[in-house]
Amino acid sequence: MPQLQTTALVTGATGFVGSAVARRLLAEGFTLRLLSRPNSDRRNLAGLEATVVEGDLTDPASLKKAVKGCDAVFHVAADYRLWAPNPDELYQANVDGSRALVAAAHAAGVQRIVYTSSVAVLGIPKDGRPGDEDTPVTVADMIGHYKRSKYLAEEAVRELAAKGAPVVIVNPSTPIGPRDVKPTPTGRVVRDAAAGKMPAFVDTGLNVAHVDDVAEGHWLAYTRGVIGQRYVLGGEDMSLKQILATIADITGRRAPTLQLPHAAVMPVARAAEFLARFTGRAPVATVEEIRMSKKRMYFSCAKARRELGYAPRPARAALEDAVAWFRDNGYL
Template identity: 70%
Template sequence: MNRDHHIRRAESADQSNSHSTSIKAFLSMVNAVKTLVTGATGFVGSAVARRLLREGHQVRVLARASSDRRNLQNLEVEVYEGDLTKTDSLQRACDGCDALFHVAADYRLWAPNSAELYRNNVDGTRAILNAAKITGVSRIVYTSSVATLGIPGDGRSGDESTPVSLSNMIGHYKRSKFLAEEVAKEFARDGLPVVIVNPSTPIGPRDIKPTPTGRIVRDAMAGRLPAYVDTGLNVVHVDDVAEGHWLAYQKGTVGERYILGGQNLSLRELLAEIADIVGRTPPRWRLPHSVVMPIAYAAEGWARLTGTQPIATVEEVRMSKKRMFFSSAKAERELGYAPGSFRRALEDAVTWFKQNQ
């Protein structure tokens, strides 16, 4: 009898604990910050969505009906079908959200119809920020790019204050991102709580398209890059970029922008690191830009005829004449941003491409 009494007490305690846990889970769900992420099916956006989920955010993602959703697999997110070019879908997606991370961008250094870049990047940014304003979203992080920033001519790293203008932007992608960032600044000046982040060159897992940099990693792994041009870039793990987004959401000053970068590397150094990771011989020959430019023109011409992506683009060659080195000192100082090893970024990217080619 005494044993039965203890069993009943234990069962009652288990039920009480289960009930208490359920209540806590319900309250946590009710009180969770409701956040919309655009571009969550993509490379950076999916990393940002994962970071927000770890913080307990209730994540809603905007995705086109035709989008590749592999990066959303096994994520507890609410999918709203919509398009940055369709205003009504944006207001529905923003409705009821406390925060917005506008990560989506048309990241192509070559497009058969360049007007698409401006429509997606500039008009799309204006449309989603206007929807956020109408629906009362209280905190916004806008994902720009270091492509919008100035590069000092003396070899120093660029930062948020390096002078730059639209005339300095090479190609339609950079011009469209520059103009899109100007839209974000305009909304911030008008009172919308927008913080701007400028990722450098993210590398890592889930680069499903892949991005132009992801193609470099993939092609270098396969030994398809026997030569290189004299250029440089700033490499950062995509998960560090996602962490920077979170820190900007928490600590960023409205209207300010923050570079989210990592390590400055020459292209030769980057390719040598990839070769070391996969056990290949690094490329030995440096090609002058004057040699590569005709190849890029020919590649674009062939791409227009076949509907494929060019192996090299004129914009890429023009951009490569400058080393795109940047400093994240402001983000480190004001946000507590602390990027990790670029080697880990490359290792994670190589592992992912091996498993997903």
């Protein structure tokens, strides 16, 4: 149990997972310092007893200033876009930014760093079994710039850990729950399904975890994780059809029954991306999403259960809390 004087920097606290991590740390008595870009949406910081420091993952000087005097760093921030007009921005934030932050924290004498990676960087067995921390994978297996940037970012962090940086890595699966203000790509699916705006779906699958369980996993990684190791923070494997049926049951709507082949949806995604280059608004569907959906992204969190004491709740609870939050905050 940390003392009240323990100071932690949390990056990404304005976002979905980061805000949940910040709340979990406050419950343990941490003194929090939250890194935020000057123009970030700070609704998720409302009511948090924390000091906001302005900085950016692409500004190494601001990162050195932010970590000074900290005992712990939770690096949750990432550029999570499955489509970007300039893909270089993803690599600058996710790869270069993570390398710079972890290096700065190590140089500043930070005692423990928890780095938030993603199951997106893990392999998926071809025989249908769930992937885990040891499933073989290479950068060539990464679909699209987001996954590739996160893979290279984790590689950079692991290299720093090998040189002495006190890093524990966590790989969240698909977090769902309250305070998804943006919302995330998966949050948009939950929101649209709850609003009755998803009449059809493709055959895919996800590992669904409550965002507060993912935050708990960060805390457990901090207190019990082994430096240099990584831990999947997952929940329950569900097909998209099952997810939509559960949301329909929660909301009292009819579940969609029209399943579309991936080939039929791909032209829509290409057209949406083409239009997005003119409108500047994110496309309603992306080529990366369709390509990724051809695989069922199922993962095992057995290692985190065994070594950290991680105990995720059923996926339905995450979906119920997400739907309730979207409803209560005017998203539906």
